[in-house]
Amino acid sequence: MDTRPSCPTLLALPPWSSASPSRLQSVYSDILRQKESNPDSYQANIRWWHKALESLARSGIQQEKSTFVISVGPVLMTLLRVQGVGKPLALPTVINELRAQQVLHPKLAFLTQRKSIYDPSPLTGRIAAYALSTFWWSLEQLGVAGEDGLNSTAQDHMDASWWGDYVVVPMVASAADALIAKHPHDHCLTSVLYSVDELKDQIYSVLGAADGLLDDDADILLKFLQRNRSAIVMDGEVVKFTNLDAGIGKITVVDRGVLELKTSVRHLRAQVFQLQRTMDEYTSKACDSLQQNQKQAALSYLRVRKHIEQLLHKRLESLETLQAGLIDVEDALGNRQLMKAYQASTATLQSVLSYPSSHDKSVAKILGALQEATKNAKELEGLIRVGWSSAPEGRVEMHEFEAEINAELETLAALEEDIDTVAERLENLSLKPPTEKPQMPELEGATSRLLYGSASKVKGLGTTRPVALEG
Structure with missing residues (x-):
């Protein structure tokens, strides 16, 4: 197929x-x-x-x-x-x-x-x-x-x-997340403020030509960042990255002023770069003219280069002034943030100190009560120690019973050894039938010796038991 x-x-x-x-x-x-x-x-x-x-x-x-x-x-x-x-x-x-x-x-x-x-x-x-x-x-x-x-018969009624045209949303969302991840999060105004054209250039540089970004891609991506990710706010040609933790902000007059300074610095840098390239070109042309023995052409190129050099110095001075102004603005904005933080901490501290428990009289009263309670606790602890040391006679000491307990254990051990000896003798005793009728006195004496010959009194038991046999 x-x-x-x-x-x-x-x-x-x-x-x-x-x-x-x-x-x-x-x-x-x-x-x-x-x-x-x-x-x-x-x-x-x-x-x-x-x-x-x-x-x-x-x-x-x-x-x-x-x-x-x-x-x-x-x-x-x-x-x-x-x-x-x-x-x-x-x-x-x-x-x-x-x-x-x-x-x-x-x-x-x-x-x-x-x-x-x-x-x-x-x-x-x-x-x-x-x-x-x-x-x-x-x-x-x-x-x-x-x-x-x-x-074809139904195409007119289709x-x-x-x-x-349909936007493939997962592709836009992936590109937006990549741009947010690569964007600086220092929240400095020079880092979060852009013109639309400048941000488009950054989008192309961050995502790269390999991602195939074309003309409409930047507009679609900016709309998604603003509406669905709340990552930026836009007002005309001003774009501002917001603090995602603090929610959506707004563009102020200060933001517009800072962006104007930033844009001017950007344009001046581009002019300076272009002037430097032009100077290099005229320098190269002058060298080529000299090599070809064209002194007038070389002199003309050097004169043009001199004018470009003077213009370059002016642009560099302007660029330095604008950059210094931008740094001063950032410094002032930072000081304003610090003053807000100081004001918030001062208000918080005053609020804490305004509690009734923080007043001088209240603090003195609480400390006095604490000292009195500590004193009473120490007196109570002293009474308890005195009572404990004065009552040794009424206490039962375990070491008084240790000797008696050890004696009982020794007696029980000896009794266990005697019982083992009797059991061993009984096992070795051989019984034979008598050949003649024994005499009763002797039999009675032997039996008495067998049963009671080695009997001993067990302390505490009050009875007499046979514990051994005589051979």
Whole structure:
């Protein structure tokens, strides 16, 4: 299948470069019915088109004035056409869906809208977008719409409300964050005040030509910084970076005066640079004339160079004066800020000292009460120590019982050894049946010796027990 695009460079752009023919057929077909029947596939196709439109805008193959803007219409349908796949029938649904997700925003509304573009769109707008998508699907079912979008018989009746120039909002937001991150945060007036042209030059230098910034990019970016990031305030040709922590400020007469000084210094520096280049050129021309033995021409070049040198000295003196004035203004503004800080700290200190507890009488009364309480605490502590030292007889000392406890432990240990000895002797004793009738007195004596021969009294028990046997 031949999937060559109408634009040769389109196939080299992501995500076209990595898409298979079957994938292109899937994303190029009408995906409106997938929104209900297969939501996962529908959202995957929307994400594919999101990346595709950003890549298309960044490539610059469509727009000549801005890389933040894509122009949607018949030209884009033709540009995106792929042989064997056709034109992107999904594009109307994609545009409406990305508008609802705040990925795309109409350019005219972006530049004129006062409220944030992230505010929810009115209900009527969402209903109109849904009705447009439904209308497009109905035309296809009736055979009015085809591979090329619409048949020629219906082009005069086509609803083209989704056509137009759209700002790719994520690209603008990324550029705005990069500019804010690289901007100095010292809040010095010379660092936060710009003319519109000067700030545009800074935008180009910070983001660089590699980002493809064109004519309309700076206007779109400034509008986004002012309205959606609250990073700048604008009044005519005056632009001021604000302190994001302190909220949006305003441009004052002092700001305009400082900007005028700053602009004059900038212009004088440019003149000085140009005069120095011109002097170098005339010097080079004079040297070349001398080498060619053209003394009159060389003398003429040197005279012009002398006049330029005198003008350069005047411009340098003016530049020095303006720079000194700008430094004095910054110094005065810094002193004003310090005076405000001193005034605030003085008011705070006076407010603290105005509390009733800070008065002389109150302080003396509190310190006296503290001394009295400390004295009473020490007296109470002394009484407690005296009472403790005078009552040793009534206390029970543990060391008095230590000797008695140790004696009991020794007795129990000895008793345990005697019991072990008796048990051992009983195990070694062998019993034999008598061969003759024993005499009763002897038997009684032996039994008595066996049972009670080595008995001992256990202290505290009050009974006599056999603890050993005689062999």
